[in-house]
Amino acid sequence: MRDFSQDHRWLSINTATVRRSRGQEVPLPQILDACAQRGIRAISPWRDQVQAAGLAQVSRMVRSHGLSLSGYCRGGMFTAADEAGLKAADEDNLRALEEACELRAACLVLVVGGLPGALSGRAAHKDIGLAREQIRDGIGRLLERARAAGMPLAIEPLHPMYAADRASVNTMEQALDLCDALDPQCTGALGVAVDVYHTWWDPKLQQQIERAGRERVLAFHVCDWLIRTRDLLNDRGMMGDGVIDIPRIRGWVEAQGFEGYSEVEIFSAEDWWQRDMGEVLDACIARHRSAV
Amino acid sequence: MRDFSQDHRWLSINTATVRRSRGQEVPLPQILDACAQRGIRAISPWRDQVQAAGLAQVSRMVRSHGLSLSGYCRGGMFTAADEAGLKAADEDNLRALEEACELRAACLVLVVGGLPGALSGRAAHKDIGLAREQIRDGIGRLLERARAAGMPLAIEPLHPMYAADRASVNTMEQALDLCDALDPQCTGALGVAVDVYHTWWDPKLQQQIERAGRERVLAFHVCDWLIRTRDLLNDRGMMGDGVIDIPRIRGWVEAQGFEGYSEVEIFSAEDWWQRDMGEVLDACIARHRSAV
Numbered sequence: 293m294r295d296f297s298q299d300h301r302w303l304s305i306n307t308a309t310v311r312r313s314r315g316q317e318v319p320l321p322q323i324l325d326a327c328a329q330r331g332i333r334a335i336s337p338w339r340d341q342v343q344a345a346g347l348a349q350v351s352r353m354v355r356s357h358g359l360s361l362s363g364y365c366r367g368g369m370f371t372a373a374d375e376a377g378l379k380a381a382d383e384d385n386l387r388a389l390e391e392a393c394e395l396r397a398a399c400l401v402l403v404v405g406g407l408p409g410a411l412s413g414r415a416a417h418k419d420i421g422l423a424r425e426q427i428r429d430g431i432g433r434l435l436e437r438a439r440a441a442g443m444p445l446a447i448e449p450l451h452p453m454y455a456a457d458r459a460s461v462n463t464m465e466q467a468l469d470l471c472d473a474l475d476p477q478c479t480g481a482l483g484v485a486v487d488v489y490h491t492w493w494d495p496k497l498q499q500q501i502e503r504a505g506r507e508r509v510l511a512f513h514v515c516d517w518l519i520r521t522r523d524l525l526n527d528r529g530m531m532g533d534g535v536i537d538i539p540r541i542r543g544w545v546e547a548q549g550f551e552g553y554s555e556v557e558i559f560s561a562e563d564w565w566q567r568d569m570g571e572v573l574d575a576c577i578a579r580h581r582s583a584v
Numbered sequence: 585m586r587d588f589s590q591d592h593r594w595l596s597i598n599t600a601t602v603r604r605s606r607g608q609e610v611p612l613p614q615i616l617d618a619c620a621q622r623g624i625r626a627i628s629p630w631r632d633q634v635q636a637a638g639l640a641q642v643s644r645m646v647r648s649h650g651l652s653l654s655g656y657c658r659g660g661m662f663t664a665a666d667e668a669g670l671k672a673a674d675e676d677n678l679r680a681l682e683e684a685c686e687l688r689a690a691c692l693v694l695v696v697g698g699l700p701g702a703l704s705g706r707a708a709h710k711d712i713g714l715a716r717e718q719i720r721d722g723i724g725r726l727l728e729r730a731r732a733a734g735m736p737l738a739i740e741p742l743h744p745m746y747a748a749d750r751a752s753v754n755t756m757e758q759a760l761d762l763c764d765a766l767d768p769q770c771t772g773a774l775g776v777a778v779d780v781y782h783t784w785w786d787p788k789l790q791q792q793i794e795r796a797g798r799e800r801v802l803a804f805h806v807c808d809w810l811i812r813t814r815d816l817l818n819d820r821g822m823m824g825d826g827v828i829d830i831p832r833i834r835g836w837v838e839a840q841g842f843e844g845y846s847e848v849e850i851f852s853a854e855d856w857w858q859r860d861m862g863e864v865l866d867a868c869i870a871r872h873r874s875a876v
Contacts, residue, residue, distance in 0.1 A: 407827055410811050410827065413811060413812060414811070415811060415827045418827050418828065418829040419829065420784075420785070420829070424787065451744060451745070452743060452744045452745070452785040452786070453743070453744070453745045453813075453816075455784075455785035456785075456809055456811055456826075456827045457811060460785075462785055462786075462787070463787065465788075466787045492712075492747075493712070493744040493747035493748075493752075493754055494744070494754075495716065495754070495755065495758045496757075517748055519702050519705060519706070519707060519748055519749060520705060521745075521816055524745075524813055524816065534748075535699055535702065535707045535710050535748045536710065537710040537711065537712070
């Protein structure tokens with residue numbers, strides 16, 4: 293297992309972590325500058341942030357700063373109530389794929405979608421099995437294009453509390469079953485993003501990380517589970533402030549040969565997004581060394 | 585599959601559902617009267633409610649009203665930071681067992697506990713594997729006494745969002761692995777409580793219900809998952825108001841031969857607990873017929 297205590301060379305910042313500074317939106321170029329100033333070598337930006345700044349500018353800045361992308365957030369949302377919705381999702385995913393390629397991301401992260409309509413407050417139906425079929429088929433279609441483009445797809449199983457509205461793939465086992473079905477040769481084109489927040493509770497986590505192996509662990513995300521979580525979406529903790537044994541899980545991932553970045557992804561409306569971006573990035577660096 | 589649309593003979597009310605009426609605590613005897621007045625044949629009371637009213641009085645009322653207990657809430661909380669804590673948990677569980685026997689409950693429901701101390705805000709450690717060992721051993725010790733008393737124990741896997749503080753048994757598969765380990769002969773002394781709120785998201789739910797079979801499904805709990813869940817603990821929905829396909833899951837359970845009560849268990853601080861108890865019970869009856 294790598295020693296993270298001496299430096300932060302393997303730290304990546306998911307840019308949602310500093311999406312807001314003192315409660316105000318921060319443009320992505322400012323985030324990139326702040327990361328580069330601190331010797332942070334990798335980021336994982338969100339599409340809406342890239343679009344707001346312009347893909348061309350972001351691409352130039354990523355290159356001039358020498359930044360790597362540990363992933364690109366995000367493709368997915370494969371479920372829909374009708375054919376038009378499925379087609380729109382496919383088209384949007386192809387754009388995400390092109391952007392990921394332009395930014396030379398290590399992978400395109402897939403948040404696969406839940407019951408259609410649920411995210412905007414009204415589910416079109418209650419058939420989670422049907423949603424899961426659409427997800428499988430949608431990943432299958434995207435995989436053909438991603439393979440041709442040389443961009444790996446990382447299915448991110450989300451915590452079961454997001455099964456209704458964000459992702460109906462909720463365990464590593466389920467994600468790996470999809471990988472087996474869609475990429476049985478284990479070519480490296482399809483794998484998983486292991487996020488400790490989503491998976492730490494899973495009694496089969498170690499077993500499934502071993503099943504995934506080096507080929508299928510494409511990304512490793514960290515934050516922490518707070519004992520008194522006040523909000524289902526935006527109350528994630530800084531590493532060390534919660535109850536997840538992050539080094540243990542990193543050990544399992546690295547035992548498979550994973551040598552990539554440890555990506556910090558914290559959504560925190562009432563705490564970290566209210567602080568100054570510089571303070572947050574400094575905390576990420578410190579906790580990467582002490583608690584990851 | 586039984587037809588619930590014509591009457592509510594298979595409805596049970598978990599008394600936490602009407603723990604408060606218009607925001608005020610309701611003594612258990614009032615709840616029992618209100619249930620009996622509506623022809624509700626079964627309840628599942630909580631220990632704190634029973635203790636407040638006195639076990640002897642509750643026992644008399646249950647018998648005079650001809651009420652059955654679909655379960656007794658709850659034993660468990662097997663984890664502790666030291667030997668004294670483990671011993672105290674064992675003793676408390678023996679008292680719960682005696683109460684369940686006195687009330688002739690169909691089973692004693694087990695909410696098994698999480699990281700020690702987490703429920704009161706400060707976890708003693710982050711080793712969920714150790715917590716799970718304590719849970720297994722604690723159930724094993726209680727099982728000997730429960731078997732002698734003729735009281736079945738129902739392990740209730742809780743939603744993974746409660747893994748830290750309430751129960752580190754979080755899937756049906758995990759609960760059934762415990763049953764296999766502790767009661768390999770499948771004697772009926774140990775099984776599971778299937779709560780749709782905790783399990784609906786699980787891609788292996790149908791498979792694991794089939795694995796459980798008639799012998800190990802000891803209880804069936806219903807409520808609903810609201811799309812916009814505002815609180816991790818106390819924002820459960822009335823059946824039909826959320827996205828769980830409850831009849832489908834009941835069909836799976838009944839296909840195994842389950843013929844028990846469908847127990848309504850809703851914690852709802854901002855909605856149902858603010859309404860009048862009578863209105864809530866009437867809604868439970870109506871939704872039992874239309875949405876379960």
